[in-house]
Amino acid sequence: MSKSKAKLNDIARQMMSGVVQILVEGYIEEDIQSVLNPSVKIPGIWSGSxxxxxxxxxxxxxVTNAHVVRNAVKIEISSMxxxxxxxxxxxxxxxxxxxxxxxxxxLSEKELQRFKKLAIQPIEYLELREGTNxxxxxxxxxxxxxxxxVEPNITGGEITNFIxxxxxxxxxxxxxxxxxxxNSGGPSITEDGKVIGLNTAVIVDAENIGFITPASFIKIIIDNLILLSEPQFAGIGGKLQKNAENFNPFLNQSQAKGVIVSKVLANGFLEAANxxxxxxxxxxxxxxxxxHGIVIGKEGLYRHKNIFDVMKLVPxxxxxxxxxxxxxxxxxxxxxxxPNPEKGIISSPILNEREYLEVFGMVIQPLSFEIIQAIQEVDPFAQIEMLKILDQEKPVLVVTHIHQGTQADQMEWPLGELILKVNEREVHSLSELKKALKGPSGKAVLMECQSGTFGYFQLEEESEN
Incomplete structure (x- = not known):
C-alpha cells in the first residue's frame, strides 16, 4: 500500500467519527396522489447520512442532503x-x-449537551475544502x-469527471x-483532511458512477441559512445562447467568443448591469x-466549468x-x-407548504413544476398546455383533482384545467379566487379556463356540501 493511500485511510478513520446517521419520519413526496391532492399524505420512514x-x-x-430531510416530520441522528x-x-x-x-x-442546546455527555470523545467537526477544486x-x-x-461505511475511489x-x-x-x-448526505474527503463535497446521488443501473455536491456550494448555503434564513444563489437574470462565426458580421466581432444575451429579465442581474x-x-x-459559455484557461482544459457555475458561486x-x-x-x-427574479410558475416540493382550495368538488392549486410532472402520468396532453405558460410572470391556478359526485364531476371537468377568470375577474392566486367567489347566497359562479372550458357553479349548493 502506498504512503498516500495509507495516509488517506488514517484520515478517513479519524473523520469517520464526525459522520452521523440521520433517521427520518415524514411524507413520501414522490406519491402522485399527494401532489395532485395535498390532503392525501403518505407517511414513510427512511435514513441518510x-x-x-x-x-x-x-x-x-x-450538513446533509436536502432530499434526506425534505418533507420530514421528525429528524433524529445517531453517532458511533x-x-x-x-x-x-x-x-x-x-x-x-x-x-x-x-x-x-x-441539535438543540439541550440535545447537544446530552450528546457531549454520552460521547466517548469530543465531536469531530469536519472542515470544508474551499478555493481549490x-x-x-x-x-x-x-x-x-x-x-x-448502524456503523459508518468507508468506500474508496477517485474523482473521475465533472458535470x-x-x-x-x-x-x-x-x-x-x-x-x-x-450514503446520501455523508462527506467525501481527501488527503488534506477536508471535505471536498457531499455524497449526493448514484445513477441506477450504472456501475461505479456517483455524484458529489462541491464543498463551495455547501459554504454558500450555510452562509445564507445562518445570515438570511434561506438559501439563495446568484443568477444571470436573463437567457443566453451560444455564439457562432455566422454572427461575426451582425455583432461586429472578429471571432466568436463569449455568449450572446438573447433576453434580459426585468429586475435581474443583467438589467442591473445595463x-x-x-x-x-x-x-x-x-x-x-x-x-459555448465554458471558462477559458487552464481549468477549462480539464473540466467544463461554465458561466452559470461561475455566477452561482458569487455571494x-x-x-x-x-x-x-x-x-x-x-x-x-x-x-x-x-437571485434570478421569481417567475409565476415555481417549484413547490414541500408537502406541508402547498396551498390549495377545495371548491365545487375541485382541488385547485397554484401551478408548480411538481404538478406539471405529475400530470404527465395522468394526461400528457394537459401537460403540454401547462408547459406553454412556463415563462409567465404571474402565477396560474390549476385544477388537480375532481371529487366524484360533485358539481365539477357532473360537468365532467377534465384534470389540469388552467383557470383564467371567475365572474369576469382575472384570478392568479388562491386569495384572488376566494375574493372572486364571495357573493350573496345563491349566486352562481362562472369559471373560465385557458382551454375555453367554462363551468357554471351554484354557491348555495357548495355551502350545503
Missing part, C-alpha cells in the same frame, strides 16, 4: 460516539429544489451509513467510489468564456465585474449579485 460541520464557533450543526442513542435534530434550512442538494440541521484522478474516501447500516451546471442545475463532481442509498439583448458576455470577474450582494461586447466595442460594467 450527515456530518458535523466546522463553521466559525457554532456547535451542533450538521454515543452507541445507539438517538438525538432529536431540528431543520435550519434546505434547498427545496435540490439544486444543489444541500440542507443544514442542528479537485482534479481528475484525485483519491477520495466517501463516508456514510448506506442501506441502514457543469446550467440555469436550472448545479455543478457536480463524478466519482467511482460506491455511493449507495443511505446589459442589453444581443450583447456578448466575454467575462465575469475575469473568468473568460468561449462561445449574494457582492459586486460583480462583467465585460461585454456591444457594436464591436468592449465595455465593462458592475452590478451586485442577486
Amino acid at each position: 450527515g456530518f458535523f460541520v466546522k463553521y466559525q464557533d457554532l456547535e451542533g450543526y450538521i 460516539l454515543t452507541s445507539e442513542e438517538r438525538f432529536e435534530a431540528e431543520l435550519v434550512g434546505l434547498v427545496k429544489q435540490l439544486e444543489p442538494d444541500v440542507a443544514l440541521i442542528k 479537485p482534479s481528475r484522478g484525485e483519491m477520495i474516501k466517501a463516508i456514510g451509513y448506506p442501506l441502514g447500516m 457543469s451546471g446550467s440555469e436550472f442545475s448545479s455543478e457536480r463532481f463524478v466519482t467511482n467510489a460506491a455511493i449507495n442509498p443511505g 446589459i442589453q439583448a444581443k450583447d456578448v458576455i466575454l467575462s465575469i470577474n475575469q473568468a473568460e468564456f468561449d462561445r 449574494i450582494g457582492e459586486e460583480v465585474t462583467i465585460n461585454y461586447l456591444r457594436n464591436g466595442k468592449v465595455h465593462q460594467s458592475t452590478a451586485r449579485a442577486m
